[in-house]
Amino acid sequence: RITKGVSDMNTVILGFGTMGKWLAKQCASQGHRVFIYDPFITAWPRSFAYRIIPDLQALTQSNPDLIINAGPLHRTIDIFKSCEPFITSSVILCDTASIKTGLQEFYAASGHPFVSLHTHFNPESTHHVVRECAIISESTPDAYVCMKDLLEKSGCVVRDFTFNAHDEAMVSMLIVPYLLTYAFSSVGASPPAHGTTYTHYYETAKHLDRKST
Secondary structure (H helix, E strand, C coil): EEEEECCCCEEECCCHHHHHHHHHHHHCCCCEEEECCCCCCCCCCCCCCEEEEECCCHHHCCCCEEEECCCHHHHHHHHHHHHHCCCCCEEEECCCCCCCCCCHHHHHCCCCCEEEEEEEEECCCCCCCCCEEEECCCCCCHHHHHHHHHHHHHCEEEEEHHHHHHHHHHHHHHHHHHHHHHHHCCCCCCCCCCCCHHHHHHHHHHHHHHHHH
């Protein structure tokens, strides 16, 4: 059971890309002591707002209460496994994976409390603002409440999904827009907004059209 308050936690964020930066900002604004680990960043700003972890072994010194994995989707489970030798079983694990395949089984075997998220950035924003977030209802209850509170205080609309329902929804979200885009491209409709998923699908569909003619 979580005994610390939401604003009295040592939070480690693995990965400092778009997702990691947004999560670090939200956690810090709500009183978390934020630590960052990203092996692909070699030069950090001198006036950096967060504590830097040089390697995973240093997790023992940061004494985390919560580890948020904002690394690459295909390495989500491997990254968590790399942390396990350096953390206690009470540490909350949090993933941000857009596809949850294998995570339910991993969490069950790990023995850690966990919460599973999928944040959605506003596609019309140039400032990487998260407007909605999916949270897995099968997460450990205390961890679920803690993270849902943080997200709602950040201005997110939080929606509950089971592991299976989330991935079924993601299949629809990925496949249906592509099929519609393919149909639009076949009649020469151009992308309505640059920088959106539609633009990417449109270019792919046009390429397939050229291949088939």
